[in-house]
Amino acid sequence: MSSTDISINEDVHHAHEEHDHHHDQNFFEKYIFSQDHKTIGKQFLITGIFWAFVGGFLSILFRLQLGWPEATFTFLEPILGGWIENGKLNPEFYLALVTMHGTIMVFFVLTAGLSGTFFNFLIPLQIGARDMASGFMNMLSYWFFFLASVILFTSLFLETGPAAGGWTVYPPLSALPEALAGSGSGMTLWLIAMALFIVSQLLGGVNYITTVINLRTKGMSMTKMPLTIWAFFLTAILGLLAFPVLFSAALLLIFDRSFGTSFFLSDIYIGGQALAHSGGSPILFQHLFWFLGHPEVYIVIMPAFGIVSEVITTNSRKPIFGYRAMIGSLMGIALLSFVVWAHHMFVSGMNPFLGSVFMFLTLIIAVPSAVKVFNWLATLWRANIRFTSAMMFAIGFVSLFISGGLTGIILGNSSLDIQLHDTYFVVAHFHLVMGAAAFFGMFCGVYHWFPKMFGRMMDEKLGFVHFWLTFVSVYLVFMPMHYLGIAGFPRRYYTWTGFEAFNVFTDMNTFISIAAILGFSAQFIFLFNFVYSIFKGRRATANPWHANTLEWTTPVLPGHGNWPGEIPAVYRWPYDYSKPGAAEDFIPQTVPFSETQSSNLPQEKDFE
Amino acid sequence: MSTSTTLETPSTGTWDGGNEPLKASYGKLMMWFFLLSDAFTFGAFLIVYGLSRHKHLPYTGEPEAFTFSTQWWPIPEKVFNAFPGFHGVDLPLAFVALMTMILILSSVTMVLAVEAGHRMDKNDVQKWLLWTILFGATFLGCQAWEWAHFITGTEEGMMLADGTRIIGANLTVNQYGPPLFADLFFFITGFHGTHVFSGVILLIIIFLNTVYGTYQKRGHYEMVEKVGLYWHFVDLVWVFVFTFFYLI
Ligand code: HEM
Ligand SMILES: [Cu+2]
Numbered sequence: 001m002s003s004t005d006i007s008i009n010e011d012v013h014h015a016h017e018e019h020d021h022h023h024d025q026n027f028f029e030k031y032i033f034s035q036d037h038k039t040i041g042k043q044f045l046i047t048g049i050f051w052a053f054v055g056g057f058l059s060i061l062f063r064l065q066l067g068w069p070e071a072t073f074t075f076l077e078p079i080l081g082g083w084i085e086n087g088k089l090n091p092e093f094y095l096a097l098v099t100m101h102g103t104i105m106v107f108f109v110l111t112a113g114l115s116g117t118f119f120n121f122l123i124p125l126q127i128g129a130r131d132m133a134s135g136f137m138n139m140l141s142y143w144f145f146f147l148a149s150v151i152l153f154t155s156l157f158l159e160t161g162p163a164a165g166g167w168t169v170y171p172p173l174s175a176l177p178e179a180l181a182g183s184g185s186g187m188t189l190w191l192i193a194m195a196l197f198i199v200s201q202l203l204g205g206v207n208y209i210t211t212v213i214n215l216r217t218k219g220m221s222m223t224k225m226p227l228t229i230w231a232f233f234l235t236a237i238l239g240l241l242a243f244p245v246l247f248s249a250a251l252l253l254i255f256d257r258s259f260g261t262s263f264f265l266s267d268i269y270i271g272g273q274a275l276a277h278s279g280g281s282p283i284l285f286q287h288l289f290w291f292l293g294h295p296e297v298y299i300v301i302m303p304a305f306g307i308v309s310e311v312i313t314t315n316s317r318k319p320i321f322g323y324r325a326m327i328g329s330l331m332g333i334a335l336l337s338f339v340v341w342a343h344h345m346f347v348s349g350m351n352p353f354l355g356s357v358f359m360f361l362t363l364i365i366a367v368p369s370a371v372k373v374f375n376w377l378a379t380l381w382r383a384n385i386r387f388t389s390a391m392m393f394a395i396g397f398v399s400l401f402i403s404g405g406l407t408g409i410i411l412g413n414s415s416l417d418i419q420l421h422d423t424y425f426v427v428a429h430f431h432l433v434m435g436a437a438a439f440f441g442m443f444c445g446v447y448h449w450f451p452k453m454f455g456r457m458m459d460e461k462l463g464f465v466h467f468w469l470t471f472v473s474v475y476l477v478f479m480p481m482h483y484l485g486i487a488g489f490p491r492r493y494y495t496w497t498g499f500e501a502f503n504v505f506t507d508m509n510t511f512i513s514i515a516a517i518l519g520f521s522a523q524f525i526f527l528f529n530f531v532y533s534i535f536k537g538r539r540a541t542a543n544p545w546h547a548n549t550l551e552w553t554t555p556v557l558p559g560h561g562n563w564p565g566e567i568p569a570v571y572r573w574p575y576d577y578s579k580p581g582a583a584e585d586f587i588p589q590t591v592p593f594s595e596t597q598s599s600n601l602p603q604e605k606d607f608e
Numbered sequence: 609m610s611t612s613t614t615l616e617t618p619s620t621g622t623w624d625g626g627n628e629p630l631k632a633s634y635g636k637l638m639m640w641f642f643l644l645s646d647a648f649t650f651g652a653f654l655i656v657y658g659l660s661r662h663k664h665l666p667y668t669g670e671p672e673a674f675t676f677s678t679q680w681w682p683i684p685e686k687v688f689n690a691f692p693g694f695h696g697v698d699l700p701l702a703f704v705a706l707m708t709m710i711l712i713l714s715s716v717t718m719v720l721a722v723e724a725g726h727r728m729d730k731n732d733v734q735k736w737l738l739w740t741i742l743f744g745a746t747f748l749g750c751q752a753w754e755w756a757h758f759i760t761g762t763e764e765g766m767m768l769a770d771g772t773r774i775i776g777a778n779l780t781v782n783q784y785g786p787p788l789f790a791d792l793f794f795f796i797t798g799f800h801g802t803h804v805f806s807g808v809i810l811l812i813i814i815f816l817n818t819v820y821g822t823y824q825k826r827g828h829y830e831m832v833e834k835v836g837l838y839w840h841f842v843d844l845v846w847v848f849v850f851t852f853f854y855l856i
Contacts, residue, residue, distance in 0.1 A: 128625070133634040202645055210637040218626030219618025240645045248652035252795070260780040261791040263656065276780060279788040284659055288652055569618040570625065592618075 033143075035135030036560050040142050041121030042453060045446070047149060048113020049527070052439075054153075055104035056520050062097045065089050067513025069497045069506075083161070094494040095164040096182045100156065102167025103190070107197060108152070110300040110438045112145050115239075118303055118445050119208050119232045121453065125551035126226050128217025128568060130561045133210045137203050144200035148193040155189035163190035166492065168289055171264040171282050175256045178270050187257070191250050198247045201239050208236040217550070219570035223327075224589065226549050226574045227320065230327050231306025234334045235299050241338070242295035249288035256280070283348055290341035297434050298337045301401075302330065304441020305372060308394045311448050312376055314547045315391035316383030317585050319575040322375040329368035329375075336365045346414045347421045355414040362412040369405055373398065384578075388545070389463025390448035396471045397440040403475075404433025407482065422492075425485025428478045436474045443470075443526070450530075451544050455557040456537030462529040466522055473519030480508050548574045548588045639834045643841045646803075650845050653796050657852055660788050676766040682785040684854045690757050704854050707750045708846065711804075714743030715843045722836045725829025730818060733829060737815045740839070744808045751801050758793065793853065800849050803842045810835045 034040060064073060072087025083093040120138065124131055132138045155162040164182030165174035177184040212233045255261040264285045265277035313320040320326065342350060342358040376398050407429040411417050420426060450458045489502055496502045543552035554562050568590040576587040581599035593604055623629050630637065667680040674686050685700035717739040724732030761776030766783040768774065774783045782790035814835050823829045
């Protein structure tokens with residue numbers, strides 16, 4: 001009950017002006033069980049980076065298998081132990097690798113790592129609050145995530161292997177231990193980890209939403225909020241509505257697996273013997289899963305939308321083009337993302353008429369997505385672009401989002417999807433539009449807000465090298481996959497050399513694998529830059545990018561409570577860059593119109 | 609140009625920041641948003657119920673001639689027709705109607721507790737919370753009986769083609785119809801029951817806090833309001849569970 005006890009005092013965040021002279025926190029309070037949103041954000045970031053390297057490493061393992069199907073990998077034996085026999089990867093382990101790669105990347109890196117970091121770090125700083133609404137629940141949210149991480153990580157070391165039925169864990173594959181070695185305890189741990197993960201998401205979600213509603217500083221109206229906050233706010237709502245449905249599906253699956261119910265199982269024969277389960281429907285699971293799953297892909301990408309919008313306008317030194325259209329398109333995407341889930345199920349035997357309804361709704365999503373892309377391009381158009389590392393990643397994001405979005409429109413056509421479903425075309429689509437793009441959004445955010453997080457700058461030269469290597473290798477990896485997919489090359493196959501038709505693709509697969517190894521190696525440049533800059537980076541000034549938003553009005557390393565004095569009030573929107581007549585090319589949100597009379601527009605004269 | 613002091617102050621409309629635009633503390637907002645997400649959890653279960661039921665054939669014969677069979681979904685009135693102390697008497701849905709009444713009554717007493725909290729009337733808050741706890745616990749007791757009865761089954765049970773009988777129900781076999789009927793019954797009423805149980809625990813905690821005067825000292829009974837929101841939500845969910853399982 002302690003959370004609720006402290007939560008009553010709603011004006012604590014506005015009233016406690018002098019936060020700096022409270023008692024010294026000990027090490028545990030400060031770095032481990034911290035309730036400070038900035039520390040929690042960093043905890044999410046570092047855990048996320050750890051997971052990203054694990055997930056990336058797993059993908060290199062299966063790329064080795066795909067790129068050199070005939071080779072023997074004896075050098076991997078010390079790491080993989082029993083999973084590799086005479087240098088040959090165990091086929092079930094291959095499936096486990098794909099599954100864990102997907103789960104880790106989608107949920108643990110691009111959901112928790114991305115949202116957890118930037119929502120926690122930026123929401124209070126950008127809306128002008130001392131902390132999250134409930135610091136205690138925020139801390140719990142991290143520790144539930146941590147627990148989920150530990151459990152998922154442990155499952156990698158089980159003798160029978162981790163879950164192996166794909167990141168979508170469709171039953172009956174995932175429901176019957178007889179189906180796959182990984183569907184035994186590996187799957188059980190997967191489900192427990194996911195349940196804890198969802199609890200963490202919900203604790204975080206209600207916190208983000210209420211903080212944005214109730215703790216904005218004076219003058220910070222909804223239409224003066226930075227687009228980052230709008231994106232985070234809507235993402236949190238999506239998560240709050242979508243994750244509970246995955247929770248339901250996971251619970252039902254747990255019952256099917258462990259207690260003999262038949263929600264998702266029916267008419268299954270193993271070795272000629274009928275199982276007792278009858279009456280359930282595996283398709284039902286797919287519906288429940290994708291009702292979460294599709295919003296989930298937007299939960300991954302919308303925070304990146306917000307971060308990129310912010311970074312693009314700051315470094316273009318121009319107001320964002322179409323601020324309200326940006327908010328409107330976010331809302332449109334958020335709404336539509338709940339009514340398109342069955343486009344993942346076009347070939348599940350669904351009624352073709354229903355398929356055409358979902359096809360129609362799916363294709364509508366392209367409209368708000370295009371609005372966003374045009375607005376970014378219009379913001380960049382004829383701008384005085386400052387090519388910081390963050391800006392490079394922001395522009396890279398836009399490029400990837402366009403390339404991947406176009407193939408989405410192709411897949412959204414149910415008739416085309418019959419050919420393309422479960423091929424590498426889908427893999428190419430979602431890695432460009434979601435995987436790579438969201439990673440770019442995350443890098444963009446890290447490079448941009450690093451000075452606020454650690455009080456030092458990251459190295460720009462290394463940032464450049466990191467960007468170009470990553471950007472080039474992402475395209476080299478995923479562009480060829482489109483061709484593989486069109487040729488019918490299936491995803492999640494351990495070996496494909498048995499099929500005459502696919503042997504011509506040996507070179508292409510080797511090429512992709514080499515590019516993937518290059519891309520993965522480039523991430524160590526980032527890792528080095530990140531760790532080195534925390535300790536040895538050039539010291540940052542309070543507002544190194546000359547940005548308008550509130551976080552840059554705090555001291556270089558904001559203490560507990562963020563602003564030493566009173567919280568600043570807000571007078572204007574965050575995008576007054578290069579305003580004609582202004583003394584400088586940016587006017588922070590905290591500057592009242594009365595001080596900028598030379599640059600005020602006619603309609604702003606009233607505010608003077 | 610104007611030099612009045614207003615030019616230095618930010619705007620102060622409902623959504624202009626520095627206030628609570630929805631006139632609710634963040635604690636209450638959190639409860640609302642949690643309930644919204646919980647509604648989606650229950651929504652998913654009820655949809656699973658609807659679709660599973662749709663997948664099975666309904667019983668089409670005369671109601672009098674109804675027998676339990678895995679061929680069709682049972683008629684709820686024929687399943688839930690027992691009442692403690694009235695062994696062998698056919699009282700369709702009587703017991704569950706009583707349970708529903710009890711839960712609705714508990715919602716009424718909860719409203720009264722919240723209202724007493726607004727008046728800062730400690731004694732009344734205590735009294736109505738106690739009634740709410742009592743009704744909530746009674747509901748759980750009734751559910752336990754209902755489950756026990758459902759698990760034990762009737763003497764006749766269900767006759768299978770090979771002449772054996774199934775008596776009672778659990779997660780794998782079910783005398784009343786297809787196994788899924790029992791699976792869903794246990795799962796959904798169980799999930800709801802867990803919510804009621806947690807609610808009763810919360811009520812006991814705030815009852816004790818009220819008795820110790822914690823809220824009186826704090827100057828408001830908002831905690832009672834928050835738990836009240838939860839309690840009403842759980843009641844509302846029951847109305848849906850009841851409708852799905854027992855009425856249609
Ligand atoms: C123009 C908008 C988009 C359309 C029309 C679209 C359409 C589709 C369709 C029809 C599929 C299913 C293909 C199949 O399995 O046969 C698909 C898969 C996928 N899409 Fe998109 N998409 C769009 C944008 C996005 C975005 C923005 C993201 C993420 C940020 C995304 C992430 C994914 C993922 C993760 C999958 C694969 C899931 C799996 O089977 O493992 N898509 N998309
Ligand atoms: Cu989708």
